[in-house]
Amino acid sequence: MNVIEAIYSRRAVKHFDAKHRMSEEEERKLFEAVIQAPTSFNIQHWRFLVLRDPELRAKIRTELGNDQSQMTDASLLVLFTADVKAWQKEPQRYWKNAPQEVSDLLVGWMGPFHEGREWLQRDEAQRSIGMAMQTMMLAAQELGYQSCPMIGFDIEKVAELVKLPEDQVMGPMVAIGKGTKDPWPKPGQLPLSEVVFENSFA
Amino acid sequence: MNVIEAIYSRRAVKHFDAKHRMSEEEERKLFEAVIQAPTSFNIQHWRFLVLRDPELRAKIRTELGNDQSQMTDASLLVLFTADVKAWQKEPQRYWKNAPQEVSDLLVGWMGPFHEGREWLQRDEAQRSIGMAMQTMMLAAQELGYQSCPMIGFDIEKVAELVKLPEDQVMGPMVAIGKGTKDPWPKPGQLPLSEVVFENSFA
Numbered sequence: 001m002n003v004i005e006a007i008y009s010r011r012a013v014k015h016f017d018a019k020h021r022m023s024e025e026e027e028r029k030l031f032e033a034v035i036q037a038p039t040s041f042n043i044q045h046w047r048f049l050v051l052r053d054p055e056l057r058a059k060i061r062t063e064l065g066n067d068q069s070q071m072t073d074a075s076l077l078v079l080f081t082a083d084v085k086a087w088q089k090e091p092q093r094y095w096k097n098a099p100q101e102v103s104d105l106l107v108g109w110m111g112p113f114h115e116g117r118e119w120l121q122r123d124e125a126q127r128s129i130g131m132a133m134q135t136m137m138l139a140a141q142e143l144g145y146q147s148c149p150m151i152g153f154d155i156e157k158v159a160e161l162v163k164l165p166e167d168q169v170m171g172p173m174v175a176i177g178k179g180t181k182d183p184w185p186k187p188g189q190l191p192l193s194e195v196v197f198e199n200s201f202a
Numbered sequence: 203m204n205v206i207e208a209i210y211s212r213r214a215v216k217h218f219d220a221k222h223r224m225s226e227e228e229e230r231k232l233f234e235a236v237i238q239a240p241t242s243f244n245i246q247h248w249r250f251l252v253l254r255d256p257e258l259r260a261k262i263r264t265e266l267g268n269d270q271s272q273m274t275d276a277s278l279l280v281l282f283t284a285d286v287k288a289w290q291k292e293p294q295r296y297w298k299n300a301p302q303e304v305s306d307l308l309v310g311w312m313g314p315f316h317e318g319r320e321w322l323q324r325d326e327a328q329r330s331i332g333m334a335m336q337t338m339m340l341a342a343q344e345l346g347y348q349s350c351p352m353i354g355f356d357i358e359k360v361a362e363l364v365k366l367p368e369d370q371v372m373g374p375m376v377a378i379g380k381g382t383k384d385p386w387p388k389p390g391q392l393p394l395s396e397v398v399f400e401n402s403f404a
Contacts, residue, residue: 003208185299188296
């Protein structure tokens with residue numbers, strides 16, 4: 001499947017075949033693709049939590065997830081999170097295969113770029129989560145799967161339930177599976193003229 | 203080009219052919235693809251600013267952009283922003299083609315979901331920016347272009363320069379063009395075991 005086809009055919013699918021099992025190889029392919037998504041300074045601060053346990057999924061669905069069936073029926077359910085302090089945690093490892101002077105330069109910039117700018121650390125984390133989510137959803141299209149990004153759950157309580165580490169921020173879940181119903185037509189696409197501007201906003 | 207190829211071949215390219223011109227049709231194809239990226243509640247809160255004027259680009263590069271040549275040499279330079287208050291601005295239009303009961307339901311949820319949760323409004327905006335960025339960069343691969351996501355500029359001063367509206371937040375720029383140098387090998391990919399977890403982080 002080519003890229004443009006995947007972009008247009010990806011839709012938020014709400015109904016998945018609960019009996020379908022994704023192979024280990026397919027799951028591995030998906031994650032290997034996801035970690036090709038870019039991060040600033042190659043910081044790779046995303047952390048992916050596979051919600052595998054059926055009881056855990058059922059609990060999230062019924063108690064914290066507005067009874068969304070994708071949470072139990074998807075073949076793969078992944079919670080996207082990111083470590084906003086990854087820049088402080090042995091940053092040399094993100095550049096270990098680069099020439100020493102390149103590594104020194106980039107690692108040297110990471111500190112001042114993030115230091116004291118909590119808003120930027122969080123913005124960066126959420127953007128990286130977004131890039132990784134779309135990478136996973138488009139790769140899924142190619143593997144013959146459908147997907148659904150989901151933020152409609154009790155974010156704080158799910159964080160507690162999965163023991164989110166202190167430095168990590170929560171993102172959405174992505175459900176991947178075999179869709180059983182066609183999605184609705186797009187509900188109200190804004191024209192390009194309302195979202196694309198040139199040189200200045202005013 | 204298939205999706206997996208595009209995901210693996212996309213790299214942050216630092217040197218572009220300054221003489222190459224992108225056609226209007228190619229640019230349109232890119233933006234039409236970008237707005238297929240998902241947003242929660244179909245809110246479509248991204249706003250894209252095409253930095254077209256060569257003088258503006260030169261000013262950003264030399265005064266606010268650490269002299270990064272992509273800022274002047276890319277065939278297309280886009281600043282990604284998003285409106286964190288889009289949920290308050292005629293939200294019916296995001297669902298205008300849906301059946302009335304679906305539209306009422308979704309539009310009715312948007313208010314309580316966002317109300318009083320400034321952190322979530324901003325997280326959502328930045329994630330949508332991330333999904334749109336990766337969509338543009340992967341679509342560019344298919345059209346025979348390379349790209350570079352860029353956050354290494356004076357964010358506050360660029361916001362001022364382009365007259366960022368009050369409700370909008372800044373994201374990165376994406377440069378698209380014809381690369382003239384192969385990128386470095388990946389500098390230090392973390393293994394899946396360091397970023398993928400199961401059921402619980404602890």
